[in-house]
Amino acid sequence: MIASSVSIASLLVATACFAVGDSTAYQSKTTKPNIMFVVADDLGWNDIGYNNHDIFTPTLDSLAREGVILNQSYVQPVCTPTRASFMSGYFPYRLGLQHKVLDRSEPAGLPLNFTLLPQKLKEQGYTTYMVGKWHLGFCKYNYTPDGRGFDHFYGYYNAAEGYYNHSVGGYLDLREDLNPDWNENGTYSTDIFVHKAIQYLIGHNQSNPFYMYLPFQSVHAPIAVPKKYYDMYSFIHDQSRRIKSGMITAMDDAVKAVVVALQKLGFWDNTLFIFTTDNGGPANPDNGGNNWPLRGAKTTLWEGGTRGVAFVRGNLVEKTGYVNNEMIHAVDWFPSLLELVGGKRDPDMDGMNVWNTLTRGDPSPRKEFVYNIDEVDPAGEALRMGDYKLILGHAGKPDGWVPPPSVDGLWHEIVLMKDHEEETDYCYAPPANATYLFNIKDDPTEHFNLADKMPEKVKEMTVRLQELKKKLVPAIQVPAEPEKADPRKFGGVWSPGWC
Numbered sequence: 001m002i003a004s005s006v007s008i009a010s011l012l013v014a015t016a017c018f019a020v021g022d023s024t025a026y027q028s029k030t031t032k033p034n035i036m037f038v039v040a041d042d043l044g045w046n047d048i049g050y051n052n053h054d055i056f057t058p059t060l061d062s063l064a065r066e067g068v069i070l071n072q073s074y075v076q077p078v079c080t081p082t083r084a085s086f087m088s089g090y091f092p093y094r095l096g097l098q099h100k101v102l103d104r105s106e107p108a109g110l111p112l113n114f115t116l117l118p119q120k121l122k123e124q125g126y127t128t129y130m131v132g133k134w135h136l137g138f139c140k141y142n143y144t145p146d147g148r149g150f151d152h153f154y155g156y157y158n159a160a161e162g163y164y165n166h167s168v169g170g171y172l173d174l175r176e177d178l179n180p181d182w183n184e185n186g187t188y189s190t191d192i193f194v195h196k197a198i199q200y201l202i203g204h205n206q207s208n209p210f211y212m213y214l215p216f217q218s219v220h221a222p223i224a225v226p227k228k229y230y231d232m233y234s235f236i237h238d239q240s241r242r243i244k245s246g247m248i249t250a251m252d253d254a255v256k257a258v259v260v261a262l263q264k265l266g267f268w269d270n271t272l273f274i275f276t277t278d279n280g281g282p283a284n285p286d287n288g289g290n291n292w293p294l295r296g297a298k299t300t301l302w303e304g305g306t307r308g309v310a311f312v313r314g315n316l317v318e319k320t321g322y323v324n325n326e327m328i329h330a331v332d333w334f335p336s337l338l339e340l341v342g343g344k345r346d347p348d349m350d351g352m353n354v355w356n357t358l359t360r361g362d363p364s365p366r367k368e369f370v371y372n373i374d375e376v377d378p379a380g381e382a383l384r385m386g387d388y389k390l391i392l393g394h395a396g397k398p399d400g401w402v403p404p405p406s407v408d409g410l411w412h413e414i415v416l417m418k419d420h421e422e423e424t425d426y427c428y429a430p431p432a433n434a435t436y437l438f439n440i441k442d443d444p445t446e447h448f449n450l451a452d453k454m455p456e457k458v459k460e461m462t463v464r465l466q467e468l469k470k471k472l473v474p475a476i477q478v479p480a481e482p483e484k485a486d487p488r489k490f491g492g493v494w495s496p497g498w499c
């Protein structure tokens with residue numbers, strides 16, 4: 001689990017070696033901003049320094065302080081749906097991606113009739129790069145990053161793999177465009193990805209602006225960390241939490257290396273830097289993630305699964321150095337970025353242009369959003385309208401609140417829930433047919449169910465959900481085809497070409 005690896009410090013030195021002398025000579029020749037969109041995988045609410053002083057993220061913290069911390073930036077409960085929202089501007093229930101994540105042998109992907117953000121940005125003159133995790137389908141070329149608007153792709157197609165062996169079920173999942181990369185066995189993925197991102201930046205033709213989508217493997221399971229970072233957390237005795245904390249700091253250093261490269265290459269002043277998680281931290285204490293004090297975790301409709309860590313930083317951001325409490329959703333990045341650089345959103349798109357909220361702190365045009373509508377048993381749906389949140393059906397497992405492990409090495413006793421006082425198990429699944437109404441402004445931790453007290457609000461929001469459901473595209477549920485997908489047919493590599 002813990003191994004030494006190429007240190008990020010040596011990478012920083014490498015970056016310095018690429019220094020181009022007088023960086024003013026390399027000032028970007030474009031007026032459209034470069035866009036650096038960084039995604040952390042499974043990073044919980046309590047897993048970043050500015051929300052938790054036990055986590056060292058000095059680079060992310062200072063970038064956030066130089067920019068705007070987004071305190072109500074919502075994402076989907078799991079990975080594929082959130083990434084689909086970033087890429088399409090549509091809520092997953094309109095894409096058929098509302099139910100779980102794509103399986104490695106599932107002949108499906110983000111439906112091909114949607115035009116993705118990188119394709120739209122190319123129309124605006126952007127060069128597009130992706131480095132990291134895709135997880136939006138790969139059974140045929142048209143589903144892969146190269147087929148969907150990325151000029152260059154380096155990374156992996158699946159949900160999770162070894163951080164050092166880049167292997168999924170015994171077969172390689174690491175490539176540059178269509179070419180498998182067998183040379184990185186033993187190197188920590190965070191190091192590989194930051195190195196590759198910097199290489200792309202160095203090779204970038206400065207006549208054009210760039211969009212770089214950098215979804216790290218960090219800090220998803222199977223948790224693993226270079227020893228240097230593990231050693232920084234000797235005060236945490238819970239092993240999983242200690243490893244996870246080190247992984248977060250390793251990612252922070254990787255972000256630092258990217259920022260230094262952007263500065264040295266003269267891109268920084270004209271780069272809009274966005275950082276977000278894809279969903280909350282997972283519940284399993286063996287995983288080490290944490291969403292305290294929010295309720296629930298990854299895979300649930302509770303805030304712990306859906307209220308994401310995020311910030312934005314860049315010279316285009318006019319009002320900075322504060323915490324913005326306006327409501328935004330993962331679907332909003334697509335139209336906000338596209339319209340910022342001269343494109344036009346599809347009028348039917350769920351995403352809204354929230355640029356004035358991001359840059360000036362204006363009230364968000366977003367007054368409601370769908371947490372999810374999953375019609376597959378056990379069905380669950382949730383809607384936000386203003387300060388109110390309605391959950392109908394299955395909110396997802398687990399329920400409850402989990403504080404971070406204390407330094408004594410024990411996870412604190414699970415905090416009792418006010419509305420299920422008899423339950424002590426965090427992994428307890430809430431009733432599959434519940435109705436919850438919360439005022440998220442007054443009660444962001446979802447302790448007080450107002451459903452009985454405010455039946456008219458429940459009714460109003462239920463009616464709205466019914467109306468929104470008319471646009472639901474049934475969840476894509478195609479049987480896995482392990483024989484067709486078998487990597488042995490493709491030289492031992494997870495590859496497109498089987499659907």
Ligand SMILES: *[C@@H]1O[C@H](CO)[C@@H](O)[C@H](O)[C@H]1NC(C)=O
Pocket residue numbers: 094111113114115473
């Ligand atoms: C794509 O196809 C789905 C399913 O047929 C449809 O609901 C949706 O409106 C289409 N979207 C676009 C952008 O064409």
Ligand SMILES: *[C@@H]1O[C@H](CO)[C@@H](O)[C@H](O)[C@H]1NC(C)=O
Pocket residue numbers: 161162163164165166167169170171222224
């Ligand atoms: C790759 O690493 C993962 C995580 O450590 C491990 O579970 C898996 O067995 C390894 N696979 C191979 C082929 O070595």
Ligand SMILES: *[C@@H]1O[C@H](CO)[C@@H](O)[C@H](O)[C@H]1NC(C)=O
Pocket residue numbers: 165166167170171172185186
């Ligand atoms: C990586 O190296 C390990 C140890 O040598 C080996 O067992 C594994 O098969 C290799 N994995 C890949 C994907 O090459």
Ligand SMILES: *[C@@H]1O[C@H](CO)[C@@H](O)[C@H](O)[C@H]1NC(C)=O
Pocket residue numbers: 205206207208
């Ligand atoms: C850089 O891009 C510009 C504009 O697209 C093009 O004219 C030029 O040839 C490119 N330079 C290189 C070195 O590819």
Ligand SMILES: *[C@@H]1O[C@H](CO)[C@@H](O)[C@H](O)[C@H]1NC(C)=O
Pocket residue numbers: 433
């Ligand atoms: C769910 O709750 C509704 C409203 O209380 C009730 O009418 C319905 O029968 C319940 N369904 C199940 C499966 O328990």
Ligand SMILES: *[C@@H]1O[C@H](CO)[C@@H](O)[C@H](O)[C@H]1NC(C)=O
Pocket residue numbers: 071323325440441444
């Ligand atoms: C961020 O949101 C949380 C939860 O609603 C709230 O308690 C906190 O005060 C907010 N932070 C700031 C600085 O507004």
